[in-house]
Amino acid sequence: MKVLIVGSGYVGLTTGSALAYLGHEVTLLDKNEEKIMRLRDGEVPIYERGLSEVLDESKQNIQFISSWNDFDSNVDIVIIAVGTPNKGNGDVDLSYVETVAKSIGEKLDEKSNPIIVNKSTVPIGSARRVKSIIEDELKKRNILKEIDVASNPEFLREGEALFDTFYPDRIVIGTESERAKNSLLNLYQPILEQTFTPPRAVKRPEGFPLPSVITTSPTSAELIKYAANSFLAMKISFINEFAGLAELVGADITEVAKGIGLDKRIGSRFLNAGIGWGGSCFGKDTAAILHTASQYNYEMPLVEATVKTNYKQRELVIRKLQSELKVLRGATIGILGLAFKPNTDDLRDAPSLDIIRGLIELGANVKVFDPVAMENCKKQYPDINVIYTESVEELFEGCDGIVLVTEWEEFLHLPYQNLAERMKKKLIVDGRNVLDKELLKKSGIIYRGIGRG
Numbered sequence: 001m002k003v004l005i006v007g008s009g010y011v012g013l014t015t016g017s018a019l020a021y022l023g024h025e026v027t028l029l030d031k032n033e034e035k036i037m038r039l040r041d042g043e044v045p046i047y048e049r050g051l052s053e054v055l056d057e058s059k060q061n062i063q064f065i066s067s068w069n070d071f072d073s074n075v076d077i078v079i080i081a082v083g084t085p086n087k088g089n090g091d092v093d094l095s096y097v098e099t100v101a102k103s104i105g106e107k108l109d110e111k112s113n114p115i116i117v118n119k120s121t122v123p124i125g126s127a128r129r130v131k132s133i134i135e136d137e138l139k140k141r142n143i144l145k146e147i148d149v150a151s152n153p154e155f156l157r158e159g160e161a162l163f164d165t166f167y168p169d170r171i172v173i174g175t176e177s178e179r180a181k182n183s184l185l186n187l188y189q190p191i192l193e194q195t196f197t198p199p200r201a202v203k204r205p206e207g208f209p210l211p212s213v214i215t216t217s218p219t220s221a222e223l224i225k226y227a228a229n230s231f232l233a234m235k236i237s238f239i240n241e242f243a244g245l246a247e248l249v250g251a252d253i254t255e256v257a258k259g260i261g262l263d264k265r266i267g268s269r270f271l272n273a274g275i276g277w278g279g280s281c282f283g284k285d286t287a288a289i290l291h292t293a294s295q296y297n298y299e300m301p302l303v304e305a306t307v308k309t310n311y312k313q314r315e316l317v318i319r320k321l322q323s324e325l326k327v328l329r330g331a332t333i334g335i336l337g338l339a340f341k342p343n344t345d346d347l348r349d350a351p352s353l354d355i356i357r358g359l360i361e362l363g364a365n366v367k368v369f370d371p372v373a374m375e376n377c378k379k380q381y382p383d384i385n386v387i388y389t390e391s392v393e394e395l396f397e398g399c400d401g402i403v404l405v406t407e408w409e410e411f412l413h414l415p416y417q418n419l420a421e422r423m424k425k426k427l428i429v430d431g432r433n434v435l436d437k438e439l440l441k442k443s444g445i446i447y448r449g450i451g452r453g
């Protein structure tokens with residue numbers, strides 16, 4: 001099928017490259033000319049596992065444009081995947097989506113009638129809003145026609161976005177239009193039936209069951225996205241709340257999580273206690289759904305508590321350092337990992353930033369190391385006064401404490417015993433509960449996890 005994707009962020013770019021890989025004819029439109037030039041040159045502007053390989057393998061099926069003037073209205077599907085930032089009060093800024101809808105309305109003619117798909121995470125009612133903007137725009141040119149719109153939320157995790165695109169648990173299609181539903185079923189057929197040869201960089205897991213597809217109203221689809229993210233965020237805050245109690249009563253939360261996770265009704269994923277969630281989605285989406293609820297004078301105390309518990313976890317790390325080192329003024333603290341999670345260079349709402357700011361406020365000197373995200377940090381937060389180090393050895397040198405913030409694979413089996421020799425005080429706060437606490441203790445390291453007795 002001929003597909004136009006508007007927006008080349010994480011969602012647009014991964015969806016576009018996956019659809020091109022599956023054999024669709026994809027055009028990716030982004031108004032950021034520089035980004036489009038880089039993409040044309042074969043450069044991938046984000047760090048996403050397997051993306052450059054998949055883009056390279058599908059380059060004959062994908063083209064990049066930066067202007068609506070190059071838009072070929074003879075497409076089957078237009079996917080809107082532009083940003084929907086938070087306005088600051090929880091409300092979602094829909095202006096980018098609306099601008100795209102207007103441009104679509106300006107560009108379509110009598111003959112063209114693509115399906116319009118909202119993939120950006122958008123508030124309830126946005127499918128209807130997009131439809132009316134396009135139809136109103138067409139009316140200005142005396143073109144009277146009904147536009148078929150669908151809400152098709154994505155459930156991609158950053159870092160695993162291609163894996164989640166090729167091997168999803170489910171695909172949600174929210175639409176009132178039979179034509180839109182059939183078009184999207186067609187688009188996703190290779191994924192739904194798993195008929196494609198897996199890309200070398202994104203292998204199909206053994207025994208992968210065919211994904212489910214559910215068709216709903218646009219409103220249900222929009223709510224599914226918010227409910228899914230709120231639930232996942234709640235699961236993490238739930239285990240973090242119990243981690244606090246585990247510490248007081250002397251239990252180990254990793255054992256508790258294992259014990260409850262084996263109950264199939266609960267499930268073991270997203271039960272890793274630690275410094276909590278960050279990233280561009282959970283914080284924004286929980287704030288947005290609370291904002292929507294408030295417009296209906298409806299309270300959502302579970303979601304509110306989810307948010308509150310999460311941000312407390314970041315302070316907890318500082319309390320742990322204080323309880324061991326007593327005074328942080330003048331102490332040197334090393335931050336192992338900056339990205340909000342491994343396999344990405346994304347720093348949006350990253351716990352590392354709050355922890356660093358908190359430490360600096362208390363007068364500590366902060367050193368940092370991250371295998372991928374340091375360049376981003378330098379660029380985006382030039383005001384943050386930290387020492388960037390070139391290696392873990394340099395990071396540990398002279399530190400009074402180390403905080404493991406991001407559980408990069410390469411941090412899991414570092415020679416901690418040797419590294420600790422470089423420290424002034426052998427203190428490690430494991431913010432992700434991923435280190436072998438007994439082994440570290442045996443090597444004379446003071447180990448502090450989150451909720452580990």
Ligand code: UGA
Nearest residue numbers: 154155156157158236270271272276277278279281340341
């Ligand atoms: C999340 C959802 O997982 C995706 O399904 C969704 O599509 C996406 O948001 C989105 O709305 O676009 P993402 O933010 O990329 O994906 O990252 P996750 O893997 O969900 O991790 C989020 C945060 O939770 C990370 O900071 C991670 O470290 C933390 N986390 C995760 C925990 O603290 N404990 C866990 O057990 C799991």
